[in-house]
Amino acid sequence: MDNNSGMTIIVKTITRITVPIIILYGCYIIFHGHLTPGGGFAGGVIIALALLNVMIAFGREFTNNWLNINFLEKLESISATLFLVLGILGFLIGTTFLLNFISKGELFRLLSAGTIPVLNIIIGIKVAMSLFLVVWVLAGLKLDEGESL
């Protein structure tokens, strides 16, 4: 890894320490979405911001090697499809579309509320991947090249 791209060594060292903690916090927000404030949207944006932190600190070239961008794009489409599949499962098992067909469990437990945590995780993945991909593509656009179309 070359040290020339991206920011200084101080920023890189601190990023290495903080980014796993930020991602862990995002996962906490997603998994506890049905008990505490937060949920899939907030946790997804936190994870996207953590990935963006890596991209800003280390440069875009490093991110291309570190993450498999094609896989992220597939993950985004798959999570959008899974939401639909879960809805149709509710239709097949029960009576209506997007029915809460898993058992509700006990209130105030982590494993409760049926399909709500599952949908939270799916939405979290979807939001994180799509927002990260947009900024990744925006950062790759070279503005100086225009008027050659």
Place this chain on the structure above:
Amino acid sequence: MILYLLCFTLMLVGLYGILTKRDLIKIILSASIMGYATNLLLILFAYRNGSIFPILRKGVEIIPMVDPLPQALVLTSIVIELGTTALLVALALKLFQKYKTYDITKIRKLSG
């Protein structure tokens, strides 16, 4: 009453920006200001005096809570706003890449 009026004024400021500014970035900023004002107005309708956030807690008796329905709708709206802002910025950057300017009147002249 005066809160609703102030919130509506904020939305009109955003509308003023969209109608009169010629810089593409400022138009996007005005659109997001209008979005803020609309979200805030919906949440202002939901507030009830002396009540707390709509999240149940262990060992606490049921007390008055604020209306959770507009909060759910606004949560959806904020995320959609983020997506549309990203789309608008992408379009603006693409226009800049071709015309080398953010001024919309110049872009109209060049397209001819």
Place this chain on the structure above:
Amino acid sequence: MPIETWLIFILSFMIIGSIVALEIKDILSAVIAVGVVGLGVSLSFIFLQAPDLAIVQFLFEIFALIIMVRAFVKKDYHQEEPSKVNKILIGITIITLLAILYFTASILNLLPEFGEPLMNTAQYYLNNGASDTGAANLVTSIILDYRAYDTLGEVTVLFTAILGALTVLRIKSKSHR
């Protein structure tokens, strides 16, 4: 102090911030001023007892700031030369907007007072939400159980918007090869 005083203070601050953002010459300052307005919205959500929304709005503000700063290129590209027609048009616009504000002020009397909502539908959610869905966070139970159809539409809109952005930005790179 009552909550209304705080909210009036924050809202006046936000109006001033947005006017500054629209009228200032430097585009980077304008982006940061809109960031201040968004943080004011987040603060009012906390006052209005909506912690979910405060978190999401705060993160949204940071994200929008990153995207906007990306779009900011150079000061040279953001110069507007004033013309005579422009000033007349701005005057007409301001007069029209003030007229809209005047007529709206009479309609706002028909709405319920601040702090006393109707809550016909929401009372059902508050009473039966926990036993119906098993989730302690009632906002989540509405988003993902009672009104999950809305969320499906939201996911579709987000997917389409992101897909549009990716497509628009990649046209050039394909034609280069």
